[in-house]
Amino acid sequence: MSPRHFSLKTLAAAVAAAGLSLSFSAQAADTIKVGVLHALSGTMAISETALKDMALMTIEDINAKGGVLGKKLEPVVIDTASNWPLAAEKAKQLIGQDKVAVTFGCWTSVCRKSVLPVYEENNALLFYPVQYEGEELSKNVFYTGAAPNQQAIPAVEYLMSEDGGEARRWVLLGTDYVYPRTANKILRAFLKAKGVADKDIMETYTPFGHSDYQTIVADIKRFAAGGKTAVVSTINGDSNVPFYKELGNAGLKATDVPVVAFSVGEEELRGLDPKPLEGHLAAWNYFMSVKNPANDAWIKQWSDYAKAKRLPGQSTKPLTNDPMEATYVGIHMWKQAVEKAGSTEPDKVIAAMAGQSFEAPSGFTLTMDEKNHHLHKPVLIGEIRGDGQFNVVWKTPAPVKAQPWSPYIEGNDKKKDEPEKQ
Amino acid sequence: MTGYLRTLALLACLALPCLAHALTPEAALAMARGEGSSRIAAMQAAIADDPDERTAAFLRALAANEVAVADGRALIVRNGQAQDPVSGETLPLPASAEGVMNNNRMRGAINAALAALDLFAADAGKRLQAAHAMRQGASAERLPLVDKALAQETDARVKQALEQIRASVHLNAELPAERLAAIATLAGDASPATRLLLGERMAAETDDQVRSELQRALRKIDDRLAWGERLGVVFTGASLGSILLLVALGLAITYGLMGVINMAHGELMMIGAYATYLVQGVFRQYFPGAFDAYLLAAVPAAFLASALVGAILERSVIRFLYGRPLETLLATWGISLILMQLVRTVFGAQNVAVENPSWMSGGWQALPNLTLPYNRIVIIGFAFAVLALVAWIISRTRMGLFVRGVTQNRPIASCMGVNTARVDTMAFALGSGIAGLAGCALSQVGNVGPDLGQSYIVDSFMVVVLGGVGQLAGTVYAALGLGVLNKFLEGWTGAVLAKIAVLVFIIAFIQKRPQGLFAMKGRSAEA
Numbered sequence: 014m015s016p017r018h019f020s021l022k023t024l025a026a027a028v029a030a031a032g033l034s035l036s037f038s039a040q041a042a043d044t045i046k047v048g049v050l051h052a053l054s055g056t057m058a059i060s061e062t063a064l065k066d067m068a069l070m071t072i073e074d075i076n077a078k079g080g081v082l083g084k085k086l087e088p089v090v091i092d093t094a095s096n097w098p099l100a101a102e103k104a105k106q107l108i109g110q111d112k113v114a115v116t117f118g119c120w121t122s123v124c125r126k127s128v129l130p131v132y133e134e135n136n137a138l139l140f141y142p143v144q145y146e147g148e149e150l151s152k153n154v155f156y157t158g159a160a161p162n163q164q165a166i167p168a169v170e171y172l173m174s175e176d177g178g179e180a181r182r183w184v185l186l187g188t189d190y191v192y193p194r195t196a197n198k199i200l201r202a203f204l205k206a207k208g209v210a211d212k213d214i215m216e217t218y219t220p221f222g223h224s225d226y227q228t229i230v231a232d233i234k235r236f237a238a239g240g241k242t243a244v245v246s247t248i249n250g251d252s253n254v255p256f257y258k259e260l261g262n263a264g265l266k267a268t269d270v271p272v273v274a275f276s277v278g279e280e281e282l283r284g285l286d287p288k289p290l291e292g293h294l295a296a297w298n299y300f301m302s303v304k305n306p307a308n309d310a311w312i313k314q315w316s317d318y319a320k321a322k323r324l325p326g327q328s329t330k331p332l333t334n335d336p337m338e339a340t341y342v343g344i345h346m347w348k349q350a351v352e353k354a355g356s357t358e359p360d361k362v363i364a365a366m367a368g369q370s371f372e373a374p375s376g377f378t379l380t381m382d383e384k385n386h387h388l389h390k391p392v393l394i395g396e397i398r399g400d401g402q403f404n405v406v407w408k409t410p411a412p413v414k415a416q417p418w419s420p421y422i423e424g425n426d427k428k429k430d431e432p433e434k435q
Numbered sequence: 436m437t438g439y440l441r442t443l444a445l446l447a448c449l450a451l452p453c454l455a456h457a458l459t460p461e462a463a464l465a466m467a468r469g470e471g472s473s474r475i476a477a478m479q480a481a482i483a484d485d486p487d488e489r490t491a492a493f494l495r496a497l498a499a500n501e502v503a504v505a506d507g508r509a510l511i512v513r514n515g516q517a518q519d520p521v522s523g524e525t526l527p528l529p530a531s532a533e534g535v536m537n538n539n540r541m542r543g544a545i546n547a548a549l550a551a552l553d554l555f556a557a558d559a560g561k562r563l564q565a566a567h568a569m570r571q572g573a574s575a576e577r578l579p580l581v582d583k584a585l586a587q588e589t590d591a592r593v594k595q596a597l598e599q600i601r602a603s604v605h606l607n608a609e610l611p612a613e614r615l616a617a618i619a620t621l622a623g624d625a626s627p628a629t630r631l632l633l634g635e636r637m638a639a640e641t642d643d644q645v646r647s648e649l650q651r652a653l654r655k656i657d658d659r660l661a662w663g664e665r666l667g668v669v670f671t672g673a674s675l676g677s678i679l680l681l682v683a684l685g686l687a688i689t690y691g692l693m694g695v696i697n698m699a700h701g702e703l704m705m706i707g708a709y710a711t712y713l714v715q716g717v718f719r720q721y722f723p724g725a726f727d728a729y730l731l732a733a734v735p736a737a738f739l740a741s742a743l744v745g746a747i748l749e750r751s752v753i754r755f756l757y758g759r760p761l762e763t764l765l766a767t768w769g770i771s772l773i774l775m776q777l778v779r780t781v782f783g784a785q786n787v788a789v790e791n792p793s794w795m796s797g798g799w800q801a802l803p804n805l806t807l808p809y810n811r812i813v814i815i816g817f818a819f820a821v822l823a824l825v826a827w828i829i830s831r832t833r834m835g836l837f838v839r840g841v842t843q844n845r846p847i848a849s850c851m852g853v854n855t856a857r858v859d860t861m862a863f864a865l866g867s868g869i870a871g872l873a874g875c876a877l878s879q880v881g882n883v884g885p886d887l888g889q890s891y892i893v894d895s896f897m898v899v900v901l902g903g904v905g906q907l908a909g910t911v912y913a914a915l916g917l918g919v920l921n922k923f924l925e926g927w928t929g930a931v932l933a934k935i936a937v938l939v940f941i942i943a944f945i946q947k948r949p950q951g952l953f954a955m956k957g958r959s960a961e962a
């Protein structure tokens with residue numbers, strides 16, 4: 014290689030690099046960075062991968078329609094690896110280094126609890142898209158999933174009604190961590206308020222990743238011999254498959270002992286043969302089977318996106334679910350609030366979020382509460398169908414206001430329905 | 436011939452209205468539309484006296500979710516074609532047709548109505564089933580039907596079941612004598628349903644004599660139910676034990692005999708489970724008729740897939756690390772991460788669905804309160820078959836002899852002309868293949884996802900260490916012992932504490948007896 018040749022090449026490379034960096038800085042000036050903070054590996058990858066893809070699809074869609082405030086959104090995707098201390102570090106990186114305007118992320122309550130101090134300290138914004146146990150209200154978080162009164166309590170009321178089978182005895186079954194424990198504490202207090210005696214409530218927990226439900230199913234069977242029983246399951250994603258398999262094989266049918274689950278959606282049923290589960294219930298704020306134009310369009314958009322990007326699993330059988338809807342709604346609401354505020358400044362966006370509304374795929378117009386950072390959401394109860402979808406058997410006529418501080422927990426009546434001023 | 440039959444059927448159909456209670460469009464609509472309670476009332480009215488074949492067909496269509504409502508009439512919809520439930524004529528499907536939805540309550544009512552129709556079926560087995568189905572929610576309105584069925588019943592077992600239905604209604608009769616008679620009939624049936632009925636009566640009963648009679652009956656039933664529960668614990672323990680045995684057997688070879696701390700053992704199981712999933716897909720695509728047999732083909736496929744991966748691992752990584760346990764541990768752990776991520780990239784992070792073939796779904800009702808699921812029974816059998824196979828290979832075949840020889844004294848075996856490197860590869864592949872078999876079995880009871888192996892790796896090491904390294908028999912006793920111990924504790928303390936208690940027990944046991952249940956004796960132990 015002659016020296017001249019070499020220098021020419023170097024020059025070309027230098028020019029190219031300069032051009033690149035130029036275009037990069039030009040791009041950086043008119044984009045808004047948004048963080049997507051989900052577990053893409055580890056135990057929670059099953060559930061959270063779809064949320065990451067949904068966030069990317071929504072951002073791409075917003076960009077195709079002109080972006081926000083005339084700027085394109087630039088997603089910064091971070092994998093928490095289902096490791097919660099790491100999630101806090103990654104959140105710090107998103108805010109400090111990447112300077113994102115907002116973060117959409119987390120699934121488990123423990124993830125939210127560990128990143129929360131980071132967001133509060135830096136006065137940044139987090140949109141949390143999953144149903145949770147309440148008992149929290151931060152100025153820096155918008156909760157687009159359900160609070161207990163938007164999911165758990167209506168489900169139990171339904172099972173007590175004539176159509177739900179008039180259950181008198183209750184099995185509260187969950188994975189051993191903060192969400193099931195708190196949810197069951199609220200439910201126990203609620204059941205007691207409805208006149209259910211302590212001996213008619215059985216509360217059981219299993220470790221994370223528990224896979225042998227023989228004893229528990231046998232216990233449920235024995236307990237059900239004492240009167241019409243319903244099971245309220247807060248079993249976490251992965252363990253549901255062995256639980257339902259055992260239930261089906263032990264001959265416990267939904268007509269005898271219905272199981273209502275708060276963490277089982279279309280995505281969790283993917284790994285299951287749904288035939289033996291027909292009739293068991295789930296309570297959510299959205300089901301894929303809901304028929305309305307907004308939902309049809311959204312499902313089509315997702316299927317096209319999944320096929321175009323060849324998302325594993327989703328491209329052959331695209332599924333939407335409640336937390337995905339909450340992610341989608343959250344991103345759109347943030348966009349609306351930014352446009353209203355004319356800025357991505359967290360304090361201005363927080364003020365502009367109050368009262369934002371969005372026509373959601375659930376067929377309802379969801380509104381962000383003026384004060385409490387939670388959405389007003391409809392409650393839908395669905396029975397599992399033979400094809401892994403849900404039949405909506407009951408729904409609220411209108412969206413319900415969230416009660417992050419459940420009135421069934423002592424001392425909550427004194428708590429304010431809005432974040433504390435800092 | 437068929438034409439003749441059809442004419443006959445048509446004639447019967449035309450003649451029926453004057454004999455039987457025929458289905459009317461109004462009745463069909465009332466059963467399909469409206470509030471739950473009014474639909475159930477319409478259904479009970481329709482089957483009250485001598486319903487015709489059309490009513491039964493309509494109810495069956497309702498149960499199969501094949502009924503739709505359009506323009507104020509109920510239609511049976513099959514394969515995109517509508518049929519009038521009353522006249523039977525085929526119609527084009529109206530665009531406004533809306534499928535009728537049944538919730539659990541409706542499904543229960545439809546099944547009860549169908550059972551009421553089946554009470555008069557020709558097949559005694561069907562009648563018995565119908566009588567059992569009618570037990571639930573039996574009420575006074577059903578009595579005329581039951582009495583009628585009882586009058587013409589010839590089969591003793593069906594008769595008994597029908598009498599129990601009568602008794603469960605009479606349990607709430609006005610006269611104490613009638614109640615006593617009902618209790619005497621019901622006391623013979625030790626099922627949880629009867630226990631529930633009698634328990635409910637007990638709460639409402641005021642008559643002293645009836646109360647004491649009830650108490651006696653309840654005690655008798657409880658005694659018999661307790662047996663079912665005890666057997667249930669033993670069975671669940673054996674079932675958990677058989678799964679532990681399966682997951683630990685492969686490790687008993689790779690770790691126990693060869694001394695390789697294989698952290699990727701769980702991932703080899705995962706590969707076996709995914710092989711099962713792929714075989715299932717092939718059968719669904721190309722041999723849908725033989726779908727139920729897919730599992731038989733999946734067993735060798737899972738074995739070969741995992742054995743192949745195991746052989747590649749041994750040849751490419753592990754053989755360079757013999758005698759360096761720490762490095763083996765780290766390297767195999769890294770391999771496990773790579774394998775998991777590989778599967779995640781190819782199949783996605785989500786779990787995949789592996790269906791039980793129909794002969795493994797459901798269970799065998801051994802006692803009124805004890806159902807033994809077929810998949811568990813099959814897995815127990817499978818675990819022991821694999822155990823027998825492994826024991827035979829290790830103790831009776833030439834390859835087993837080589838494996839034992841090489842593990843006991845490598846240089847001497849080598850001097851005798853044994854190709855030790857090849858034996859190592861074969862042994863490791865065998866252990867891996869057995870892990871694949873475990874994965875195939877696990878796909879029938881649990882999740883199939885990239886993390887499948889992670890949840891079993893600790894358990895499998897626990898079993899091998901507890902049983903005593905280098906001993907197959909120890910592995911068997913440890914697996915079954917841990918299974919039963921775990922299940923007994925779980926019934927007593929709950930799943931979370933049971934898991935902790937078992938771990939504490941193992942730690943304490945290993946402190947006291949580091950060599951495990953069965954230690955290798957003789958010279959090879961010191962080697």
